[in-house]
Amino acid sequence: MLLLGIDIGTSSIKVSVVDADTKACIVSAQYPENQENTILSVIPGWAEQSPDMWWEQTKLAIRKLTSHGTFKPQDITAIGVAYQMHGLVVVDKNGDALRNSIIWCDSRAVEIGETAFERIGQQHALEHLLNSPGNFTASKWAWVKANEPDVYRQAHQIMLPGDYIALKLTGTATTSISALSEGVFWDFRTNSLSTDVMQYFGFDQTIFPEIRPLFSEHGTLRKDIAQQLGLQPGIPVSYKAGDQPNNALSLNVLQPGEVAATAGTSGVIYAVSDELVYDRASRINTFAHVNYTVEKPRTGVLLCINGTGILNRWVKDHFGHGVDYRQMNTIGKAVSPGSNGLKILPFGNGAERILHNKILGARFIDLDFNAHGRSHVFRASQEGIAYAFRYGLDIIRENGMNPSIIRAGQANLFLSELFAEIFVDITRVPVELYENDGSVGAALGAGIGSGAFNSPQEAFSQLKALKTIEPQTSDYYEDLYQEWKQLLDDQLAQELKNP
Incomplete structure (x- = not known):
């Protein structure tokens, strides 16, 4: 079958x-x-x-x-x-x-x-x-x-x-x-x-x-x-x-407390809850999960960042001539954390929900023509994306959810060892990587819906983690993140002041 x-x-x-x-x-x-x-x-x-x-x-x-x-x-x-x-x-x-x-x-x-x-x-x-x-x-x-x-x-x-x-x-x-x-x-x-x-x-x-x-x-x-x-x-x-x-x-993220992430064109953290959770500023959003029923509510609390993989692609198109994504990651990894002071706000793909639906635009900050090359841009873009994830994850934490582990497919930006390590170090949450694909998930979903499987548990009985990435560094990335966050807060305050 x-x-x-x-x-x-x-x-x-x-x-x-x-x-x-x-x-x-x-x-x-x-x-x-x-x-x-x-x-x-x-x-x-x-x-x-x-x-x-x-x-x-x-x-x-x-x-x-x-x-x-x-x-x-x-x-x-x-x-x-x-x-x-x-x-x-x-x-x-x-x-x-x-x-x-x-x-x-x-x-x-x-x-x-x-x-x-x-x-x-x-x-x-x-x-x-x-x-x-x-x-x-x-x-x-x-x-x-x-x-x-x-x-x-x-x-x-x-x-x-x-x-x-x-x-x-x-x-x-x-x-x-x-x-x-x-x-x-x-x-x-x-x-x-x-x-x-x-x-x-x-x-x-x-x-x-x-x-x-x-x-x-x-x-x-x-x-x-x-x-x-x-x-x-x-x-x-x-x-x-x-x-x-x-x-x-x-x-197989179906039960309360389980959390998934993806970093394709947009970036998402998706936490399952058995409560009707909402953020007072609607910076994160709650929808009915695939297994939601009136009798047994299961909601998906969704943090979305529009400017993730689309930023990485833009950087490749404009700075990565002659190299593929794998080479970009290798080149970026040769640069020290912090990208020699270059910071990127990755919000260049429409209104961002985590930023009160403001169109902030992407920004390169402290770019020095004498100090920075494309290797710094490669790393700074992935750092900026990971910082945006941390910013959104803190909003999820404000709303009472504190993931102890995040599951993600080894795809898109999570194919980058550089990005995965930065993500884990800045969020301080381990990530389990799986061989995972949206079309395969849809096929297995079809099996659940047609009765080919007796339950979702049966459909995902063969699912096993490829590897787990644990946080390594201590406070260094935290200091870098706080610098980045201050720049974002200043930009956002200006936008909210002058709508």
């Missing part, structure tokens, strides 16, 4: 086939392979991608996978979908996208969300939504309503990126409590769509697809699509989840 996982990322689409008996990945493919998808930003602070680009690339990636010859495509029995969170996809009655998706790092709706936060009542919103509407999906849909009346009028349904791909695969539109919570449409106190949000923005509840359990059938593969992809028609899409809940699932 084989399972297919699809991961709709910002940079690319990745797909994997997993053997349900061994829980092992047989083969993976991605599209595009040697480049990263563009984020469209026609106005600073905006960020869009085409849903049809995701769909075409999904089909191309699956065809590449099925042509590999290492498995029989007809043996695939279930499909799971993971996706970049918070994106708004608007479709007409035919299920076709009416505009580009306004994706996770888009900042155009921040003011709309902040006004809604005030009008609904901050404390009331936090107690019921566990978040400010911020620049999440609800606020993005309100922006469309205010600025694109033709699109709003033609809209039949709105959904998240993974819902759209599942719709294209099956012809069936569904959503889940987890998905609605990440859009800030869900009231955790009434366990229903938020009356406050719907009434304040003037939304009609019919705009949402049918709500189904996350681990359940979300439609079956259309015959015409199955023929295009070389798969068996009627295969269920039995799992859909945002990329960060899915990353936590793939690391």
